[in-house]
Amino acid sequence: MLTRLISLLSGSILLLTIVSCDKFEYSVFEVSDLKYQNINLANIERLPQSNDTFRIAVIGDTQRFYGQSEDVVDLINKNPDIDFVVHTGDLVDFGVQREYEWMHEVLAKLNAPYIAVIGNHDLIGNGDILYKEMYGQENFSFLHGHTKFIYINTNSREYNFPGDVPNISWLDSELADSANYKQAIIVCHVSMKNVDFNEDLKDPFNNTLSKYGKTLMGINGHNHGFDTSYTDGIFRLNSSSTSEKKYVELTIWEGGYNLDLVE
Amino acid sequence: MIQLKNICLLILIITGSTTIYSQDLSDSITSKWYLPKYIKVQYAGNVGFISLGPSWSFYDEKLDVNFLVGYVPKFSNDKAIFSTTLKINLTPQKLTVNLGENICLNPFGIGLTLNHTHGKKFNKYGNTNQYEQGYYWWGVPLSSAFNLQSELQLKLKSKHLKRVSFYFEFTYWDVYFYSQLSKENIGVISFWDASTLGFGTKIYFKN
Numbered sequence: 001m002l003t004r005l006i007s008l009l010s011g012s013i014l015l016l017t018i019v020s021c022d023k024f025e026y027s028v029f030e031v032s033d034l035k036y037q038n039i040n041l042a043n044i045e046r047l048p049q050s051n052d053t054f055r056i057a058v059i060g061d062t063q064r065f066y067g068q069s070e071d072v073v074d075l076i077n078k079n080p081d082i083d084f085v086v087h088t089g090d091l092v093d094f095g096v097q098r099e100y101e102w103m104h105e106v107l108a109k110l111n112a113p114y115i116a117v118i119g120n121h122d123l124i125g126n127g128d129i130l131y132k133e134m135y136g137q138e139n140f141s142f143l144h145g146h147t148k149f150i151y152i153n154t155n156s157r158e159y160n161f162p163g164d165v166p167n168i169s170w171l172d173s174e175l176a177d178s179a180n181y182k183q184a185i186i187v188c189h190v191s192m193k194n195v196d197f198n199e200d201l202k203d204p205f206n207n208t209l210s211k212y213g214k215t216l217m218g219i220n221g222h223n224h225g226f227d228t229s230y231t232d233g234i235f236r237l238n239s240s241s242t243s244e245k246k247y248v249e250l251t252i253w254e255g256g257y258n259l260d261l262v263e
Numbered sequence: 264m265i266q267l268k269n270i271c272l273l274i275l276i277i278t279g280s281t282t283i284y285s286q287d288l289s290d291s292i293t294s295k296w297y298l299p300k301y302i303k304v305q306y307a308g309n310v311g312f313i314s315l316g317p318s319w320s321f322y323d324e325k326l327d328v329n330f331l332v333g334y335v336p337k338f339s340n341d342k343a344i345f346s347t348t349l350k351i352n353l354t355p356q357k358l359t360v361n362l363g364e365n366i367c368l369n370p371f372g373i374g375l376t377l378n379h380t381h382g383k384k385f386n387k388y389g390n391t392n393q394y395e396q397g398y399y400w401w402g403v404p405l406s407s408a409f410n411l412q413s414e415l416q417l418k419l420k421s422k423h424l425k426r427v428s429f430y431f432e433f434t435y436w437d438v439y440f441y442s443q444l445s446k447e448n449i450g451v452i453s454f455w456d457a458s459t460l461g462f463g464t465k466i467y468f469k470n
Contacts, residue, residue, distance in 0.1 A: 009415070009429055023460040024307035027346065028406050028438050029380055032338040067447030094401065094438055102442070102452060124402065125385050129340045160393045 028096055029125045031133065036104050040136045043113035048083055050145030055081045057112070058248040060088030060189075060221030061241035062103055063121060069106045069242040075262060076247055082112045083144065088221030088239040089119025089189030095127025100134055115142075119189040119221060120155040120196065139167055141174050146182035146254050147216070150174050154188040154220075156198035168204045175212045182254050183216040191220040191236060206232045216257065226261050296321075301467040303329050308434050308461020309408070310348040310378050311335055318465065327352040333378075346380040352412065365418035376408040376434065401441070410434040414465075426467040434459045
């Protein structure tokens, strides 16, 4: 009787587990049975054909601002001319799997594909592994018409300021391929003006940006507030955090751009 | 899709059931209060893929204190995770339902869980070489949770074991609670989204 009862119990528990499996978590920091993978690559493949003049939306620092991010998603979806959405990093706050999945479920409601760079918060705990498995490489690039978008990990502090974050030689090789693109836009999370960027790499980073004369602008997040500036002759755009319920609409053509803060 | 977790769980249930029948734990145990009353083995609930450890009971088993060591095997590109857990559970015995001579149900118990995950990677707050104090205010290896349990207790006719119980636990962790704190997130992150489940067994020694 007892044996039967125990097997009945084990059986029903097992059944229940299969029914609602993702509720049985082993650790807040676990990386297991990911629902979404290679989001960036899949979204790059979804990019529409580019016109000579095209429009993108820039958002960032979504962290735990799920509700506000949904509002920004709705706002962007009202604009049918957006080719894709640049996310300037800090997708999540604590770098845990549930947050990563929750935030993707919000951002996946965007009509346009979104492509995200890695932020410092995305790297916390096992976040480095989660980003890699869910989004892909931390340094990557793609072409949209005449413009090359170069996404680079600049979160130096998260690695305690080694010499290869950001990876300047990789950036150089991406820009050196100048026969294949007309202009470049560099997307990163931590701006080189920030204390979380490796001080020793500021000059090499800037020199590389201007070396081939084709960098149109740098886009970054981290500072949670829309801001623009010219530093060393290059235009820099700091995205607005979705907590502010705003996004930057960026219109790009060969040799020029226009931007609007939409709220 | 058969998930990796489910295969592991099946192995755990098989090995777990074997353990219950074969374990010989009790010879040297007496009824001194500081000696553990039972061993708890838990599956999931964010304290390990499997966690186990000694437990103590006080006030006629109304208050339980569990100490658990948890292990999460490497599932992906991550490393195995080790953690230690302290749990305090309260079971109001007024609610106990006798289902038979040797079986009773404690439908409702509440508890608090404190879990410490080992590894420098999980301790951002304490890492002042790299960050200013408070750079990541929550970045501690400690997580706390509120939990609710239901348990079924069975009296055994074994020579060495007194009782065995099976419990099911609902846990609400602080890390996920923070995502619910903002009123902007109401309707986006639900209470159910932010909760986790676990279950386990308690193996009581004969005094």
